[in-house]
Amino acid sequence: MDQKSLTAFINIAKILQNLSSFTGQAQIIPKRQLSSKGHDTSGHCQKLIHVPGHMRKGKHVKPYNRICGQDHDEKEAQQKNREETSQSKRAEKNARENEKLLNRAFRDLNSLPAPNYYQKPTISQPSVTVDANQYPSLPPIKPNFLTDNNTDAQGFFITQSVSPSFASPTDVISTKEALYDLGYYLPESEGITPYPDQQLFDGISAFQRDNGLDRTGILRPDDLTVDKMNELLGYGSTTRFDRLLSSVYQEEGGYEDRPTRIDQPTNMGVIQGSLNRFKAAHPTLGRTYPATVKDLTRDQATTIYKMDYYDAYRIEEIKNEKLAKTLFDLLANHSPIEPIQWVQQGINQLTSFQVDEDGIMGSQTINALNNLTLQQMKEVNNYIVRQRSGQINQYADANPAGYGTRRKGLTTRSERHFIK
Secondary structure, eight states, rough: OOOHHHHHHHHHHHHHHHTTTTOOOOOOOOGGGGGSSOOOOSSSOOOEEEOOOOOOOOOOOOOSOOOOOHHHHHHHHHHHHHHHHHHHHHHHHHHHHHHHHHHHHHHHHSSSOOOTTTOOOOOOOOOOOOGGGGGOOSSSSTTOOOOOOOOOOOOOOOSSSSSOOOOOOOHHHHHHHHHHTTOOOBBBTTTSSSOOOOHHHHHHHHHHHOOOOEEEEETTTTTTTHHHHHHHHHTTTTHHHHHHHHHHHHHHOOOBBOTTTOOOOOOOEEHHHHHHHEEEEESSTTSSSSSSSSOOOHHHHHHHHIIIIIITTTTGOSHHHHHHHHHHHHHSSSHHHHHHHHHHHHHHHSOOOOOOOOOOHHHHHHHHHHOOOOHHHHHHHHHHHHHHHHHHHHHHHHHHTTTGGGHHHHHHHHHOOOOO
8 A cells, every 4th residue: 555545544544533532623634635625635535524613723624525536537537548448458358269269260170181182972873883804895885974184186195193092183084084985994873073983993904904914903104004095095006116116215315426335336226236237137228228327317227126126026926015115125225135035034933934045036935925924924024124234233343434334324224114
């Protein structure tokens, strides 16, 4: 309690004490504490008591009871201050309540499960389950609910992998339509939707099974399955040779003659020795070819690959295109005899078939390859890849400054043909 408040209470007590023991004289509040209007200058209200006239000694003492108070302006100021304080408190309370509501809303949102944009919507009609073995008997009636997709004049393509874990809606639609055209997808009653379903992956697996491809049940943009689908759909009318050679050209560069890196000049993957052998084996045609690979044209290089590699080693007769692609790229990048021997070694070591390891791609080796199970084909393919990578490392270790500078690129090229 401050000094002014204490003084006021003391004065009130004195008045009450004087009233209780009234002796004919009144105890007057000191003049210095009251204003001319009888207001307490200390800021605290006091009660003025009626005193008989003969007892009044100060004209400032009123002859009637009166409750003194602060001035009107001061009361208004206090009232305004109280209102402002109350409004401020209400604003703070509202802000706290809003913050609580906002936090509660965020908690509710965070507790919701993550949306699955590829979840097929629930329909009242039960789904149709189609086994992969039933696809060949699909009706040859093309539905009228097909939409625009990724199939254009260049053929069918996808931008990302189509798998159970993830698939672009656009890629799903285009894949379903392509499989329907090929007889490997039967849409449900609601038509072709952008949602992956089991029929889609069953259709992919069945297509891979029927065409001697690696049966993964999924699609990748650079997959042989996509190439085969384009071939059967008739887009571009590409042959297997065109597809395999396109992959080789993507790996090979233009003309190069650096003895520190390669033992002889090369152009588009054709080395000088290969050109010399081609001219000797085909003298009539060879007369039109240049003496060095530096002047070799694209069409001439293509003819060499077709006649001396693709046809000579009977790549067209190998049913499994994945294995054919591995072998053709190997033949184009290595001495031909060794790759064929690796194929024959893989057959003898990993399967029940036995063939001569003579480096000749004869009917015996072709028949063995075409009668392998998919698992055996995968093992033979990967055996060839491991042998190829091993030889690359062997050559690189023997000549670090030359062949060793190409180790990473050649090994990466080899490992692309590994089947996981």
